[in-house]
Amino acid sequence: MLLPDNRKSVKHLNAFLEEVKLMARLDHPRIVKFIGVAWDSLSDLCVLTKFMEGGDLRRLLDNYEAQNFPVGFNETKVTIALHVAHALTYLHSLDPPVLHRDLKSRNILLNANLDARLADFGISREHEGDTMTAGVGTSRWMAPEVMMGERYDEKADMFSLGVVLSELDLHCLPYSHAVEDNNPSRKLPNPKFCMNSALESKRRRGKTRCTSHDFGGYSIFVSETCNITDRFMYSAEMFKGFDYVIMEEYLDIGCNNLIRTSVYPASGTCEKTSVDGSTSDIVSLYANGTAVILLFDNGDCGSEPSLGFVLDSDEVSSGHCIQGRHKFYSNSPVSSSGSTGKVSAYESASGIGIVTSTSTPSITGGTIVGIVAGVVAVVALLGFAALRWRNRRRGDMSYKDSGIPVLASSYAGYPTPASALDSITLASESSYSQEDTTEPRTLTNLWEDEIIITARVPREKVYLGELISRGAYGEVYAGFFNDERVAIKILLPEMRKSVKHVNAFLTEVKMMATLNHERIVQFIGVAWDSLIDLCVLSEYMEGGDLRSLLTTYEELNFPVGFDRSKARIALHVAHALTYLHSLSTPVLHRDLKSKNILLTGTLDAKLTDFGVSRERADFTMTGGIGTSRWMAPEVMMGERYDDKADIFSFGIVLSELDQHVLPYANAKENMESSRSMPGTAILQLVAMGKLQIEFSPAVPESIVALGMACVAVDPNDRPTAAGVLYKLHTILEREL
Template sequence: MSAAPCPYGSMNASRIFVAGPLCKGNVSDVCVVDSKCALVTKNISSVGIEGTITMTYVNGYKTGWDSVDAIGDLSNLSTIGLYNKLQEISNVKFKKGMLKSFVLSDANISHFELDPNSFGALDSLGPFQILNQSFFDAQEYGFRMNISNITQDAQKCEAVKGVVTELWSLHAAINKKTYSVSIRYTVVDGTYTGLIVGVAIGVVILVAAVCFFIRRRNRKRDAEFEYQREGGKSAGGTTTTRFITDNTATGIDMSELTLYRLNQQDVVPQKKIASGAYAHVLYGTYKGTPVAIKKLLSSHVGVSEVQGLIDEIKLLASFTSPYVVKLVGCCWDQPSDLECVLEYMNAGDLRDNLIARTSVDFTWNEKIHVIAAIVDALAYLHSMPVIHRDLKSRNVLLDSVKSAKLTDFGVSKEDTQETMTVGVGTYRWMAPEILQVNHYSVAADMFSFGMILSELDTHNIPYADVTNPKNGKPLVDTAIMSMVIAGTIKPTFSHTMPKWVRDMAQQCIATDPEDRPTAMMLSNVVRKQIKREAHQLGV
């Protein structure tokens, strides 16, 4: 006879209940299900790693009637229910993607301290819902405040050098109340530390490492964009690139684009408006409507390049954000003729605008709306999750009606569990971890966004004002890269830059990726600032 199923169902190692409805003890007890499917009650202060309990705990739980202090790492938990008259919660860690449900009951919290990643995990939850009516097998998702409130005390936040931030702001209309917490950043000094004299050996090592990085990247890129003919060598003994000139077997499946294919007669290119290393962009029309047409250069129509453009089109087709340039479709006669047709933005890119306009006619009031569009675009992309990986002012397009949108997703990749190790992008916008270990995450995008904020402030590219103290000439990229890796250089911010924008920029360019804010957090900050300024103007 088979054993009876555990009556507690999914209430197992992924769940924690403090003084919950099934607990028989007092308010500082925690109930779990052990390996024999028995409900075990323990005082939370004594719970450690125990073989008889299926859940793995981290030592260091401390609790009382009024607070949970240093509750520890809860990143392995998916459902957390705190049934306690709590007033403070600090030093707790949640993991985005793992945390599915957070329930707070009978609590009035005046101080809830979180690091940026834990805030991101908690803030990503939506309103509470149960997908199974059985109590023990209930599939719970989202957040629920049961006779509870979270209102961050400003003085307590300041005492821990935190930033008061609204929690679940996207669901304010549903919540019908506001919740706020304290996010604890590791603030970096935004001032330029100067060139350090007397560490020549260290600089030589760093520059050598940087040069190796560049050579390795270029070799990898050159190899990537070559398709060897059968036989492998030309008469001169060099590798020959195979260009796609017909529909012969190349390993490329054009049928993937059938859903987005346009009638080529309806797409009319008119003039070149931008050019890059592998492709150019033309202004044109589609059925009379202005569009931008991206097409590979004739010298770069190998298998890898064409497949890369196919991948970019497929990725763009998956986006539905007003802050990302929209795919209209694509057309081709043969693979090498593939054209990506995009919505047209009539004001050019942000870099050209910063060059052509002064701070007098490109005011911070206008720039703030550009900032809002960028962070909203990043919040959308990172939720998918997609890393842009080449964020800079050239890839932000402006429009007289549609404000700002992100473009150029030719190097973007989905953020999977695998290590991101494809070296792409422009060096001055790159995060130190990219230059040092070539590891991408969404935090790398946030660093690049910090560089864009410096551009918005100075109208120059990052580090344009930094010169060699010996000859007064601008530093070359390799010198800048080595200093970024060493943490001895930061971009310049002027005294006319709004303080809240400068603070945001300094957080974004933190050396440690863990200390950088998420795009969702910044979206909340920017939107609140826009509302505040509109209120001050009586709008």
């Protein structure tokens, strides 16, 4: 929950909701699971996430240090690092990539087995190539390019991961062992403020910077030392040609009763705040409008500041009340190329470091590259190290990840931010290509559809059993409804948060609900309590799918060719296609393949999976729909197609029934080579009509002729579904 003081701020509420929206679209085993968001009013807005009983990594490392736990790496530490690398790989492989921007040990949570998950996405954002907010994150873990206010990308997270690796090793906070060169007994101050003094004081439009010498070595207290009514005009005249920051101090909370106004030259160097030198300051003002103000009571800029502020351009320019008693103004306009940030002001009562000098050596580009390259190399070795430790162990593993599958391609099935954003707003989105203008555009249309409402059944009466199969978008379970065995199809968890996929799922439901034929898997109903548990109930087919049967045939060396059982399966599929194509508006299946032909215990076949099916209309339909090895050339080429595309796929299925293997499995690169032909080459040759299916010598000539007619390159040369049905009837009666 937000702190009580922040619940009344629209700015903080908006930031909180942005974090909620980001968390809701992320779905990965190495990211803390988002459960939901709840509120009765804005004042009690709260976010629910998975409870991690192991606490955060920082707490674990503190315990290690207190107990004098050996430094270095063991299997547990490497596993934690590997889990974080998995999370970052997922985030960075999204389109566009998501940057965490505050990776540190405190934001790595652990379960009881010390499995790690990444948390706290309060300042995360999608990286789209723009220069992002400078200075965002926690200073000790911050990459140099972020400190410098330069353009940065996901490599900033990798720098932070490298810092976390050092924490895992030594157990203490980053840089806690660092000491000053001229005083080995004294630790270096907090790098947040070291960074600010190390940054080159950036000039606006070539003007010279103000220094302590220009103002007699100290800042000006306008309202306290001078009888000045217009402090802003006086400051502008006094500091003409220089950058400065005005700080107003108030007596009462809420910025009431002004006490004094101080003007600080924004030189980025240590300046005296009083004539006697008892107090001093370091004030920096950057091109994007961000300001850093550090005040020192003892006059020593090498000590810890008594008060510190890091302000974004909005807080500096609009006179917001900061910490209840301060307002700030500056004379420096925000650069048109600058980006403003959301950095809160804070008071350094303890633990806040200092700026030491103006001569801090700069960090070179080569150093930064070396740091980043080193971190990436270490991350790449984490999986190998974990694998070696795992091979040494006996018994069960204490963590779930195996090997090092951290490539971006491993997460191609996860939702992208662009699609998952809709899970929160349920905004109207086009769910299909521009050509598919007849499809419903919003969830609202489908939820209110009479067919879907009529087909709805109570969710509490649906019981999930074992997993039967898993596809690119959904899973099918065996289960029960009203004590009847059913098949239950649900979307994959990462797909449930996308309006596009939920829309497509409901469109499939509507299609299934309107079909009624003995050779099409019977639709029973649809159930939901919310979007995340939407499920479709259909007839349970105990014989599994045809692809599984043919794989078993191949493993058992079942004779190739056609018998009555295979011919009956083909006949049943032809019945289903004839029904679909003969409807008043023909329905194209568009994904006919052996996996989508289900069987009963007696091998009666029924057609299923209408996820990409649609009614035929008189315009070019979506190209590339279907599964590639069963796809007609005109579909591959993105050309106009009709029900003859299903007939081509049926011809492919006939070849599978004959030889039991996947289509074109016997295709070779050339006559001399034994290497199988790559899939891309197969598709190209099929599209050009240079590669066709094959049949074994054991197949009746009539089946071969039918199959080859079905896969004719020219759709006009293919038979209709009714023609196929008639031919198969004839073959069964006369030849088999």
